Structures are given as C-alpha cells and as structure tokens.
Amino acid sequence: MAEVLVRELSTQVGKQATVRGWLHKRRDLGGVCFVVVRDRSGLVQAVVRSEQEVGKLDGLQNGTVLRVTGRVVDEPRAVGGVELHEPSLEIITPVTEVMPVEIDKPIDHRSENFDTLFEYRALSLRNVDEQRVFKVRAALLRYIREFLTEHEFVEIQTPKLVAGAAEGGAEVFKLDYFGQEATLAQSPQLYKQMMVGVFERVFEIAPAFRAEPSVTTRHMSEVMMLDVEMGFITGHEDVLEMIQDMTKAVLTRVYKERAQDLEKLGAPQLVLAETYPRYTMAQIHELYQKATGKDMSGEVDLTPDEERWICDYAREHDGCEAVFATGLPKSKMKFYHMAAEDGKTALSADLLFRGVEIATCPQREHRYDKLLEQMKAAGIDPEAPGFRYFLQAMMFGLPPHGGCGFGIDRLVEKVCGLGNVKEATLFPRDTKRLTP
C-alpha cells in the first residue's frame, strides 16, 4: 500500500492508508490509546485498541519515527477531519529518552525562555506552530525572488571573504586568510553597485556579518540580507517606488498564500496603503513631541521609541503600517550616498514597518569626482583594496542608481508578529550564542 501524507488522508475515507511520521503525543484512556502522528503536512490521530499494537510502543517516547496503517474514518472533531482506526504500527526509529521540551502546546513567544528555545531549537521546531515561522520565511524569500526576477533584476552572489570593511567602522570580524587579513562582509554594498555597470539591476540574498556588541531584540551578529540595486533611475523617487511596489506585492501575497500560518501565529492584520506615507525626520520628531511631550529633535537618528510611535501613528492616520522616514541629515549619510541639493540632507529614506527600520533606501553618488571627494572626507583611502575596485567601476561609467539593504530576519519577525528577531532565525547568533 502506498504511503500518503497526512493532509491527503481526507481523500481516502473508507480505505486503508499508511502514513509515516513521528509519534507526536499519546494519551492512554483505559483500553484505548490515542496516538498522534506528525508528518510534514500535519497531524493525525490513530485510535489503537489492540493490545499487541499498543505494546509496540512500550518504552518508546515522543519523537519515535513510525509507520501507521489503518482505516481512514471521518471524524469531524479531529484535526484534519479524519482518524485512523484499527491501525497497525511499525517502528522505524525508536526513541527511548523523554524529550526535554514540550512540542504539542501552543507557543507563547512573549513568555518563552529563549535560552531553552534555542538550546533545543531542532526539537522545539517540531512544534507545528513554531514551524510556520520558517514556512512564512521561505515563502517571503520566494516571493521576493519572483518579484525581482520578473522585474529583470539578476540574482548575483558576491564574496563574503573580503579584503576591507565596506561599511567602514570597527564592527567587523577579521580572520587570517592564507597569511593576509580578511574580513567577513558586512554587506555586498560595493559589489552590487559595481554590478549595476553590468546588469543594471541586481539583487543578492545572503548572510552578512556584524561584530556588533549590541544585545537587543533587534540585533544579531549574522543576519540575512536582501540587497537590491537599480540603475538608470531618474531620481530617488524611483528607488522608493520600487521598494514600495516590491514590499507591497510580497506582503500582500504572503498574507494571501500563507494566511493560515499567519493566523495561527497570531500575526496582526496587514494594513498597507496604495502609497506609503512619508514623513521627514523633523516631522516625526515634531509629531512625537506633540504626542508624548518628549523632545528628540537633538537626535541625529530616530529613537527606537519614535520608530514604533510613527508606525502606530501612520497605521491610524494613513491606514498604512509601512512608513518612509525621509530627510535624513547629510551628516549621517555614508560616503557612497548622494546628498540632496539642499546641502543638508541625504537622498535616502528608512523604510519602517511595524515599529522597526527594515531597510535603508538611498540613491548612490555615481559621479566619480564627487564620490572620491566624499570618500576622502570620510577618511577612507581610495587605494585600499576594499575600495579600489569600486572606484574602478565608477570611473568607467555608472548610471544614476539606488537600492536598498533589507533585513530579512526583521521582516519575517514583523510579518509573523514575533517580539524578537532571533525567533525568525533558525539558529541565531549573538555575542553569547555560537551554538547550536
């Protein structure tokens, strides 16, 4: 008899069928044993009355891998609407130890003990609700790739072992590379810009490494980044529009196609306007001060509380929980960003979603002389190996271009309505955690 997936059982009512999976849990109720089997498609209950069959589970614990053959019976009260009756069991991989984590309870992430969660990550993910986060994550990445490929962006892979720190700063991991000093790429920033000269539109989805000592709900030392870069823009507006269109398409799709996962995860409803509202930093400081009495106008950047506040505000006021924060001060911009004509701000915007920054979206400085000037002003040696090739591409002609760097982990966290970026990551890395 061919094996079927649990989700296919409902088409087999009245027939004998075999499923295989894990012993998810069992309950013994005087003479009858309810055996719940989990496979990748769901859960099904087998009702075991035969002493011989129940005896096969003697000494075995949850996690045991087994095959169950039985008659498929309609049972509206059961998960999936069916049960297996008069089953025979076959043990594939016996488990004799008791699992150190419970996997058959709904998850309450806010009260979760993260150390336990991650210490037993490969087991705690056997909770079918916990898994949904990573099904949503895989779907999101797929939709992003499909959207960008349809719009003629070429997916590239650039090296993670690099000669210099592209973003500057001290927060890089260093290692010995056959006698040279190498650093782990903090971002593919310079490479993707170089590739605009080849493919015009490129993107990369890859890990990035930050030796940040920050211990927050928003930081990890290894993150998954979506980097997008688009050439031949007519201005910064084109960058924001592309990012708005992409996120709108992808978020709308994930809420449609993974609706059940998001519902079970308790994710909030998606609230997006046709056009994302835009607020300058100054406006946000002002609105925030009016509402809270706190004056943040001296801050160069938005505070985390302001980020949360403006997203809440925009959801109420503009019917949109994605917000572009514009008018970032020129003093804060990276050397490869383009300054606005006002001489005070950068042609850049932060995309905020559900209370956190998920992407920075600038236009780049594509004019060689101007870039060289900004580089020198930032104290960067144009001849350093990390920058020489970037300047080479620029010297031989790049069109106006811009793009974004997207934190995928944060996006998944926010989409699923989780409280910590680590929950959206299979095996998160922070200052303390290098395992599992």
Add this chain to the structure above:
Amino acid sequence: MAEVLVRELSTQVGKQATVRGWLHKRRDLGGVCFVVVRDRSGLVQAVVRSEQEVGKLDGLQNGTVLRVTGRVVDEPRAVGGVELHEPSLEIITPVTEVMPVEIDKPIDHRSENFDTLFEYRALSLRNVDEQRVFKVRAALLRYIREFLTEHEFVEIQTPKLVAGAAEGGAEVFKLDYFGQEATLAQSPQLYKQMMVGVFERVFEIAPAFRAEPSVTTRHMSEVMMLDVEMGFITGHEDVLEMIQDMTKAVLTRVYKERAQDLEKLGAPQLVLAETYPRYTMAQIHELYQKATGKDMSGEVDLTPDEERWICDYAREHDGCEAVFATGLPKSKMKFYHMAAEDGKTALSADLLFRGVEIATCPQREHRYDKLLEQMKAAGIDPEAPGFRYFLQAMMFGLPPHGGCGFGIDRLVEKVCGLGNVKEATLFPRDTKRLTP
C-alpha cells in the same frame, strides 16, 4: 518620449525612440560615426552624421553613460535588425579614461589571462558574452529552487559562523568571536540533517568556506553550495533518484530556456539518458585500465583523469554525460554516512558530470547508537559543541534520510563549457586572491 530597452526597438520601426545605456564602442568613418550603445538587453548601433552630435562625444571614452534618441530603421545587417538614425545624444555620466580591458571582442576563455580577467572583473563583465555565464547561473539556481519547492523541500538558512568544524579536518577558517573561537561553516551538513526532523525535506543554497591550500582549476576557498536533504527514504536508491530527477529537470530546462546564451558561450550539447549510468569504483578502475593501461585500483578515490575518462566513456557508451560512481570504500566515508551491508562500501555515490564530481550523494546513518559508534571511531568528541546538537536531534528520532552537497560553481562551469570554476564565479577567492 518614453525610454525603451534595446530589445524593444524592433517593435518601434519608423518611430522615434529613446534608449539609454553605455557607449560600447564607436567607429568613425569619414563624416559618419557609428555609436554602439549597450543596455541590459543588448546592443544597438546609432548612425551619427551631425557634427554637433558627434562633438558631444569629444574626449569621451567607452563606458560613457548616455541617452540616445533617434528614428528606428530596419537594418537586417545590424545586430537586432534595427539602427537608430539621425540621433541626438545626451551624456549622463562622462568617462574620460580609456578602459583597461576590451569588452567588444568574443571571449576565448582558454587563452584568457585570469589575473587580468579578475583584476578588471566589473569591467570585463560588460562584455555581453561574458555576462551570459551569470545569466545562466541565475537561471540554474532559479530552476533548482523551483524544482525543490515543487517537491515540498523547504528552503532554510543555517549559520555560517559555527562553533566547530562539521566536516572535521584542519581546512577551516577560524576567527575570534567575542572571545570565543568560531569557524566558518564548511557546509551546512549537520544542520540540514537536524532539520529533517522538522521539515522532512530541506535545502539550502549558501556560501561555504574551505581553507584549502589547493591551487587547481577545481578549487576555491569560498564556494556556493546547494545542500539538499530528504527524509523518509526507503533506501539509498531514493536519494540517487531524487538527484537524478532534479539535475535532469534543471539541465534540460536551462538548455531550453537559455539556449542562446549557451550557444554563444560555445557550451557542448546536452547528452543525458533517462537513467544515469552507474559504475562502481572497481568497474571504473578496470575500464580505465583496459583503455589506458594505467592501473589505479590502489587509489581510494577516482583520480581526476579517471573522472574525465568515465564521463567521456559514458557519453559514448551510455548516451549520458552524467554518471553515478558507486561503491565508495567504507574507509573513505564520513562518520555520518551509512555503511552498506557488505561491510566494505558506503551507501554513497559521486555524481560526475562532464568530467568532474559535482555532488556527493550518500544515505546518512540515522541510528543514534550506530552514529555514536562511527563518531567515536572517527575520533570525534560527541560532546563538542559542533556535534552535541546534531546528536540531540538524532537521539529524538530521525527517519532514514539522505541528500547531497552540490558545487554550484562547478555545475555552472560545466554547463557553460568553461575550463575553470573561477570563470563561473563573479569574484572568485583562492589562496592568492581576496580582491576584488
């Protein structure tokens, strides 16, 4: 007037149209200047007779970014079948230096000077034929993802900063991680197996890092790996069948959908049989000895020359340039592979394609006690942080499973008919090269 892509010009014959791109090359022929413009979709020639328009290019070199508006005229002899007549030019980004590489010649990879090629990679890729390699690469990765997603494999991302060397051996990059020693992941091997306990079927496409001092046409220190793992197999056969089906589907599709790219690259015709031929190591040694007189039966592994030879042989003899080399000796297997019942060989096979190994395809040892035994025999401490969590997943029940680790760079190299894996990589890394 809206801008169009070069490939769209043929639909605009008789009309005025604007394209934007790079000055790819120019020829001056007494009174007329032929200006070839390149954009992401192709090349088009503008015929410039106006002295004023030609004058705009004074002092400018190839690479200059410009906008050209002209009348679209049928010209069967031109690339793309059209030309732009009486054009007006607008310079977007001027380039005044002469490009250090030629980008308008066909590429002869075999005579290419790699140092020059990679030193100017971001420029040499502006050669439209050179770009095709990376369009094929992006397509291959997309088809792989689509095939695996259709077959219910969940795409995962596992950490590249890890606590121990999963594959053992000394060839790992080490770094200081907030005071701990971390290594860069050589493969996601243990993680993907752990995830079989969650999703049954998983895959990952990600960089892997090998501090191999090898200087060959086949090695790099940073490679792109496709890792696939499938649970609930009924035996090793299921693993080989899955890999055969995947590669057949993906290769057939890339030869169909990227036919023009592959033709222009001079890639050989694809020769695949419905079922890939299988030869044991012993058979290959024997056949090779008969043909060449060289006795390699003392070698534990196939020699590079044998790998080439058996692929040629199978193409002739079996009508298939993909070959499974089976019967790998048990002595050579990794601790997490499953030994065959004969006690001498491993349940593993190498997939050879066009003369090189592109994947290793074993069944895994999923029985906890057996695995522990093999681990100890290999001299590995089961309590070491790199292995503890792997054993944890195993202790709590994994089904029989197997998978493969695929070198994407080698696959692209072989598909495109290149001679060196580095040509298939945007910015390759070897013992000497850490830039660009």
